[in-house]
Amino acid sequence: MTMQQMEGAARPAGRPRSEKAEKAIIEAALDILGEGSGVSELSIEAIAARAGVGKTTIYRRWTNKEDLVVDALASLKPPIPPLKGASVRDDLVAYLQVVRSESIHVRTRCIMNIAMSQSDRHPRVAERFHEIAIKPRQAAVRAVLERGMANGELRADLDVEMAMAILSGTMMWRTKWSSDDDLPADLAERIVDEALRGFRPG
Amino acid sequence: MTMQQMEGAARPAGRPRSEKAEKAIIEAALDILGEGSGVSELSIEAIAARAGVGKTTIYRRWTNKEDLVVDALASLKPPIPPLKGASVRDDLVAYLQVVRSESIHVRTRCIMNIAMSQSDRHPRVAERFHEIAIKPRQAAVRAVLERGMANGELRADLDVEMAMAILSGTMMWRTKWSSDDDLPADLAERIVDEALRGFRPG
DNA sequence: TCGATACGCAACGGTCGCGTTTCATAATAT
DNA sequence: ATATTATGAAACGCGACCGTTGCGTATCGA
Incomplete structure (x- = not known):
């Protein structure tokens, strides 16, 4: 042998x-x-x-x-940004800035489109994409939010799933229906600031 | 003659x-x-x-x-709901409920997908769809928000475009990445209530 | 060296949709 | 009636891909 x-x-x-x-x-x-x-x-x-x-x-x-x-x-390795900033706000801004910058590159944009639009016709493909590209990011965002809830930056009764949908959904909506150049440079910050207004305690 | x-x-x-x-x-x-x-x-x-x-x-x-x-x-006549309810909250909930109910019908869902995903490849089609199906709705929502800002239900310095993106984007995100049946029945209300928390004065 | 497997390439017959044409028939104005 | 245009059906030649096969060559283990 x-x-x-x-x-x-x-x-x-x-x-x-x-x-x-x-x-x-x-x-x-x-x-x-x-x-x-x-x-x-x-x-x-x-x-x-x-x-x-x-x-x-x-x-x-x-x-x-x-x-x-x-x-x-x-094979698409999703480059999850670290998100270990000083505050919830910083982390969320950093995250949404990555999303925004990706939405500008045609390739990322199209592949995102495929995953989103062909979920009915090609469910396995969409599912796999969700596993690869969406879930890990959502997990990272969830960690940030839960950290914020634990240390008092965010309301203790915040609906985490809803908060994640607000952040990602708003950015997606803006990148979808806008031409690349009329996306304001500070879009990520503005989304986070507007969202946090409802996420904070009090 | x-x-x-x-x-x-x-x-x-x-x-x-x-x-x-x-x-x-x-x-x-x-x-x-x-x-x-x-x-x-x-x-x-x-x-x-x-x-x-x-x-x-x-x-x-x-x-x-x-x-x-x-x-x-x-030829798709967008059935814009009236939106003349007693409060901003009622109007927004009514609007998002329409969006949600449409997202369940396969036909609406697919046509939405087309408009969203093929904007790069068929810009004229996407543009037309935006004109027909998106703009009138956005106008209706904008009217509701501006009415709310005028009568004090909403902050006077609310960013209207941002608010619209939050409402529509969040609903879309949820309907996209969820199977039809795990969309909670009160999804519209929950989105509106969460969003309004940041839209209100004070 | 030799058997086995993968390689790039070219060709196969088959299906599908293209955009066009022809045909007999239907509907309308004068 | 007659001229004119539209209709559904069928067939055309064309090109794009399909999935498969055969070919000569390259790369491995034994």
């Missing part, structure tokens, strides 16, 4: 799959989605062409488009 | 276009969009088939799909 055979994932014979190709495929898919295509307009041929890869190489790894998109979304 | 010739739109000779066909086409288009298709997946052939109409009849009236969709969206 050789060392190799003892390894957990008994390596099959023959040429191993190219990791580079795999990354190129996922990157190409995200790229095309980032240009505004919906999931159904995303064609395997286009992905293969852009990735510089044969269609075979794609079909060998994923049996359908949805699985590919799910993996692609999963 | 006959009466007919004196009419504003000098009726051309020959068989007139069928109004019924026109309505059937638009209805079919909305129907398919309401099932979750994006604009680009919406095929003329499918519209014709569902409307019980020849493709000729469609191509004779619209030169491209976008124009058809624009007209279809324009």
Whole structure:
């Protein structure tokens, strides 16, 4: 018995799959989605062409488009900002500023659109996106709010879910229905200040 | 000179276009969009088939799909609720309840999705939708808020645009990321009450 | 070296929707 | 009646992708 055979994932014979190709495929898919295509307009041929890869190489790894998109979304590491500022206000402003700055980049914008608009048609994709990109952020915001409730910066009876919806929803609404350039620079601060007015004790 | 010739739109000779066909086409288009298709997946052939109409009849009236969709969206009469209640709170609750109830119907939901997600790819469509479905509602809400500011129910220095974004954005966020059934029945009231906490004077 | 597997590439037959045309028929003005 | 335009149906050639296959080459383990 050789060392190799003892390894957990008994390596099959023959040429191993190219990791580079795999990354190129996922990157190409995200790229095309980032240009505004919906999931159904995303064609395997286009992905293969852009990735510089044969269609075979794609079909060998994923049996359908949805699985590919799910993996692609999963590869998006959401850059959660630290949020360990001095005050609840600072943390929330920092968070919403990240959201705002992302909404300006076309790629982020389109991928967000996909996740939001195709939840009926492609529930698995939307669910995965929610898991990857939304939940961790919501958890971070929730931590900030709960910290504030604990130390008295916020009302003790604050409805945390509602507060999170107010913060994220307001920013989303503004970024949706505005052209990029008429988003005021201090939008994050203004949203937080307006929201906090109702979140504070008293 | 006959009466007919004196009419504003000098009726051309020959068989007139069928109004019924026109309505059937638009209805079919909305129907398919309401099932979750994006604009680009919406095929003329499918519209014709569902409307019980020849493709000729469609191509004779619209030169491209976008124009058809624009007209279809324009045919959506937004049922703006009256909003003449006793208080700002009552009006806002009534408004958000309409929004909430619409978000449950698949058709409304999908058409909303289209307008929101395809603004990059089909700006004319999104713009038209905004004109038809968003602006009048926002105007109604703005009127309620301004009335409240005038009679002292709301702070005199309230940022009206921000307040509208908070109300609509929060409801949208909740309806987006929730399955229909875990939307609490009193969601509208809870959003309004939470928001008003910061909108009131003092 | 040899067997096995993956690679990029090109071609296959098949489906779908495109936008156009033709056809027989229907509806309207003169 | 006759001229004119619209209608639904069917068929056209065209191009985009589909998912599969065969090809020669590259990369691995034994």
